[in-house]
Amino acid sequence: MKNDLPDAGNPKVEPLATLGEADADKTLLIVDDDKPFLSRLQRAMETRGFIVTVAQSVAEGLAAIAKEAPAFAVIDMRLLDGNGLDVIQELKAKRPEARAIILTGYGNIVTAVTAVKLGAFDYIAKPADADEIYSALMATRHDKAELPENPMSADRVRWEHIQRIYELCGRNVSETARRLNMHRRTLQRILAKRAPR
Numbered sequence: 001m002k003n004d005l006p007d008a009g010n011p012k013v014e015p016l017a018t019l020g021e022a023d024a025d026k027t028l029l030i031v032d033d034d035k036p037f038l039s040r041l042q043r044a045m046e047t048r049g050f051i052v053t054v055a056q057s058v059a060e061g062l063a064a065i066a067k068e069a070p071a072f073a074v075i076d077m078r079l080l081d082g083n084g085l086d087v088i089q090e091l092k093a094k095r096p097e098a099r100a101i102i103l104t105g106y107g108n109i110v111t112a113v114t115a116v117k118l119g120a121f122d123y124i125a126k127p128a129d130a131d132e133i134y135s136a137l138m139a140t141r142h143d144k145a146e147l148p149e150n151p152m153s154a155d156r157v158r159w160e161h162i163q164r165i166y167e168l169c170g171r172n173v174s175e176t177a178r179r180l181n182m183h184r185r186t187l188q189r190i191l192a193k194r195a196p197r
Contacts, residue, residue, distance in 0.1 A: 026050045027070035028137075031061040031087055032103065033080050041074065044130030058082035062090050069095035072137050077104040077115065077123075085118055092119035101136050103128060105164055125152070126160075155196035162190055 028050040032038045035056070042052045053070065055061040058081050064070075065087070073091055075084040084102060091098050102115040105126040115123055122136045152160070162180065169175040173191070177184040 025071035
């Protein structure tokens with residue numbers, strides 16, 4: 001009598017060719033120079049089933065890609081030793097089907113468009129949470145049309161940009177005001193206020 005159940009010692013496995021790339025390979029490279037954010041995102045993505053490699057610079061990101069080009073990548077636009085776009089270009093050269101998301105602290109549309117032209121699947125303005133990044137990584141092109149439920153206001157984007165420049169200038173008000181081309185007292189008033197919603 002013939003048994004209709006699959007042989008337990010030889011389970012039926014769907015061939016890799018019929019599986020989608022995202023289902024077959026869950027390798028993920030995260031490149032960001034913000035260590036706390038990097039470690040939080042690494043843990044969050046590992047709990048979602050990704051095999052995560054982390055890098056804190058363009059050089060480390062390029063070395064990780066040379067070793068093994070991942071199926072997915074989350075790359076910060078501005079890194080201490082260069083631009084995340086260099087990492088995107090290298091990833092696309094090594095693995096054209098890879099899905100990469102660029103993170104930008106500036107919300108700069110021009111650089112985000114450049115990133116997409118160079119091969120990034122999408123871009124996300126910082127601060128971004130793990131759910132938003134995961135959704136962007138797993139989205140299809142049709143999913144991208146959804147607007148965020150609570151987008152940042154223009155005042156909040158401006159405040160975030162000023163805070164970032166202030167931190168990059170070592171919390172020096174005079175240097176920050178010079179770089180932002182604004183009066184020092186105006187900057188002091190902005191810094192004394194709470195973040196807008």
